[in-house]
Amino acid sequence: MKKLSAIIGARRTWAWPYVLFLILFVLLPLLLIFVYAFTTPTGEFTLKNFVQFFNTSEAVNTFIYSIAIALLTTIICLLLGYPAAYIMATAELKTPAVMAMLFILPMWINFLLRTLATVELFNMFSIPLGEGALLYGMCYDFLPFMIYPIYNTLQKMDRSLIEAAHDLGANGREVFAKVILPLSTPGIYSGIIMVFMPTVSTFAISELLTRNKITLFGSLIQRAFGEGGLQMWNYGAALSLIMLLIIGLTSFFGNKDEQEAQSVI
Amino acid sequence: MTKQDYIIEVNHVSKRFEDGKLVLDDVSLQVKKGEFVTILGPSGCGKTTLLRCIAGFQVATEGDILLKGEDITQTPPHKRPVNTVFQKYALFPHLNVYDNVAFGLKLKKLDKDTIMKRVKQALKTVGMSDYEFRDVDSLSGGQQQRVAIARAIVNQPEVLLLDEPLAALDLKMRKDMQLELKEMHKKLGITFIYVTHDQEEALTLSDRVVVMSEGKIQQIGTPTDIYNEPVNCFVADFIGESNILNGTMIRDKRVEFCDQEFDCVDTGFGEDAPVDVVIRPEDIYIWEQGAKNNKQEDVDPDDRVPKGNFTKWYGTVETCIFKGVHYEMSVKTENGYEFMVQDYHEFVPGTQVGMLVKPEDIQVMQKERLWNTFDGEMLEGGLVRFLDEDWPVSDSVAERFSPGDKVEVRVPFERVTLLDHEDDGVLAGDVHFILYKGDHYHLTIRTDDGDDIFVDTNDVWDDGDRCGIQIAPSSIRLAKAE
Known part of the structure; x- marks a missing residue:
């Protein structure tokens, strides 16, 4: 078994906090946006959010x-x-x-x-x-x-x-x-x-x-x-993904x- | 020779930078068409500035530069029919080899076929034919240098300027490129002006060498002239190895140095005139002494040493270093002079040797100065002001002048004292130039105000050393200023 000091001394050990940070605050949110964009508020798979965007001329124009x-x-x-x-x-x-x-x-x-x-x-x-x-x-x-x-x-x-x-x-x-x-x-x-x-x-x-x-x-x-409340999160996620x-x-x-x-x- | 024979004329050019530093000081130089001229000097001597003035990157503060008799002093670089090969090549990284070389021709709006023909020809000249479409970053230093030369010569300039083009190459490569450059010069017939700090390179390549120091031209001449007949200690010291000694010209063709008299070939110095004597280490004949106290029985098995009525002197070998082709010995004489001698034979340290030099190999030079000279002014209380400081002088000197008198201050070289700590001296300065005179060092100390003080000393100082300067009152001599 490796000594604790060896583990602390190893350079790769020092990368772990950053890896954790990246997972928590970059990868996970991205994943969430991705999941939300393709689901309904109840959690079923759908493309409705994107269809809604392309069908709303105001949104497309914006x-x-x-x-x-x-x-x-x-x-x-x-x-x-x-x-x-x-x-x-x-x-x-x-x-x-x-x-x-x-x-x-x-x-x-x-x-x-x-x-x-x-x-x-x-x-x-x-x-x-x-x-x-x-x-x-x-x-x-x-x-x-x-x-x-x-x-x-x-x-x-x-x-x-x-x-x-x-x-x-x-x-x-x-x-x-x-x-x-x-x-x-x-x-x-x-x-x-x-x-x-x-x-x-x-x-x-x-x-x-x-x-x-x-x-x-x-x-x-x-x-x-x-402003849209929880119902709109999926739509917002789809917009974010497009951007x-x-x-x-x-x-x-x-x-x-x-x-x-x-x-x- | 008519004026038209010169392709470049530099007339009394001075260049002062914005910070007030004078980098070129009244430089004049004529270059003939087709000549290979090298500007040689240590770093900071102004050689690159001179080249840049010819190229047009810098404008001379005073004087003018003519090209084929036409004044180009103010002409911008892109309108001058000269091209430059830069020290760090300066190839365009966003263009490949072909486009780099074609850069100048494309600007001249030549047609595609002509451009292609000339680019190919130029690349062939420098031996880079197969590299047309390579990225310049993928080339080695030597290859980049070749492309840089091709890029310049493809424009068929009147003059090719080369700014230390081989400085970044390793020794072997440099030697090869030197030969190639010389070949190229012959083949192209273009005038080359070449800047370098490498004296060997200058001697190898050039038709004429211009030796520069401190913004001034020291000597212009063929490589043999420069080597065999240096005009001053700086040139003698900078070009090749040399023994430089204080001497006295007794009369024409008779000189004294190292406490002995020698025949020489120089005339016109007057009688009992102080001079500098230069002897190249390879011009000294050296042989082993057979037996002590019997200087007649010299060991000279190969019969190398010339027979005749030459003045001989004797010493002990102190060091001996193998230099590849020859050995380099340091020989110390009984009266304390050190000589550097080069010979194909090895003389181990401790060997008692005899030496002689042929009269024609003794180079005698006028001394540039015999003592330090400063402009000064007499003050109250036995003080004299020079170099922006007040110095006490001895009473016997002071009483000959009244306050306010303008005086010329003279201080012998050996009477200036150098101190390790700058604060201990009246003035502070840096060791600027070191010349070994066989039994002592002749130093040039540059003060913070830019004045030079010359010092003879037995102490060893290094270039750039900081020191304090002190002059004893008894060593300051005054004369009425004219």
Whole structure:
């Protein structure tokens, strides 16, 4: 029999608490969602929950609208974030670290507080809340997630590659298009994933910044679980599974670069 | 020679970095078309900066750079007909070998067939024909280097700039690549400007070598010139092994060092002039002494030692190291001088040996300086201010000047005291350069303000050592500044 100290000393022993954690809080809930999605409240197998979703045009529309909003947010974040990351990584700033920190700084504050503050800001200037406010809020909240991975890849990029491109006859625009942009794709991919995934499922921002006028898919799920009572849990589980599928799909796009992207995150 | 014969002209170029550091100090250099020029120097001497100024990655603060007589000082790198092979290759990781090499040609919008033909030709030149579609990350260091060279030469540049291209390769590979580069240079007829810190590489490859130190060009010449006729101690010490000694030029063709007089071939130094003497270790003939106190009976079985009226000197072998082709002996003379000698024969430690050197192998150089010289100002109370410090001087010196007088301060090398603890000295500095002079060390101490103080000492210091500097009042001599 092994000594206790040998068991404690073995590295694999230390993994057990984490394995337990993962089983309890990741695998088990996933399994539950899966089971709930395919059963009735009484526990019989059914596809009714999915049929109900596809038959409710309001739900499907919300779903499509949510994805559109998430895509739009991602695109805006990319358009705003890439230049910011590029400037931070390449310009000869005396304090690039400080600038990077300033971008990250808002993340130190809970996003609900920030969103509430945004609402007050809009109210103060009498700007009507709605779709525009929603997009603004989403971009404001998720922009750092786009900047950071791109900044990271750009900063790690070998400066001599840019010089080599110049040396071979490329002007500034060509250097960017042929060297910098292709080499920063891993950062772009992970930025997209990090912005798109959470924006698809967000609901608090939409509720606060549109005064519940616009319903996103996340809100739909939240309502199914929160307001629908136990009867609606199965439906909510089915909606969650559909969303999970969409998010899962996005993380596979860009297949080859995905691994690199993961390493950047 | 008309101006047109030069492909690159660097005229009085200086480069000061933003932090105020002067990396290039009035550098001038002309390169002929088709020449293989190597810029050689220790790290931090400015050689890479000079190359980068020619490539266009850095703009000279002063002076100008001409290419075929045309001023390109301000021209951006992509508009210069020069290409660079980078030290760490800088191959594009997202492109395969073919696309890396084709990068420059595609930018020139050449048609596909021409590009393919030229890329294949370039890859053939560097011996990488079968690797076209390989990922650059899957190549070894040597192969990546070849691709980097192909990527540069495929553009048929006027000048190929190479920034320590072989530094990352192992020794065997480096030797092979050296030969290949030399071949390539012959075949392509392109002008090569090559930067390296490896003196052997420089001597092997180049038509001409430019030796740099501290942002200045020390010497330009053919490898044989540089090796046989170094202009100063730095070059002599940096290129190959050498014995450097203090000497005195008694008159033309007669020099004294190691307390003995020798015939030499140098003239024009004047009489009784202090000089530096350089003797290469392989130029010293060495033989075993047959019997003590009878220096006539030397053991020279192979009859290797030249006969004639040469000055001989004697010593005891202290160490003997086998170096592959030859043995390297350290021989100490009775009067305390140490000589490094290389010979095909082994002389075991303890052997009494005789040595001689032919007059033409004695290289005599003007001394760059005879003592430390600083600009100073006389203060009240027998103090003189120089190097931003106040130093007491002896009364007899002080009374010759009145406060406010501008003076020239002279301190002999051997009168500067180095202290282990920097706080004990008036000034602190780092050992910047060490030169062994046979019986003592000649150190260059760089103070924190960037001033150089030269010190002769018998103590052993290491490069970069921190030390305190003290000068006794009696050692400070003053002269009226002109």
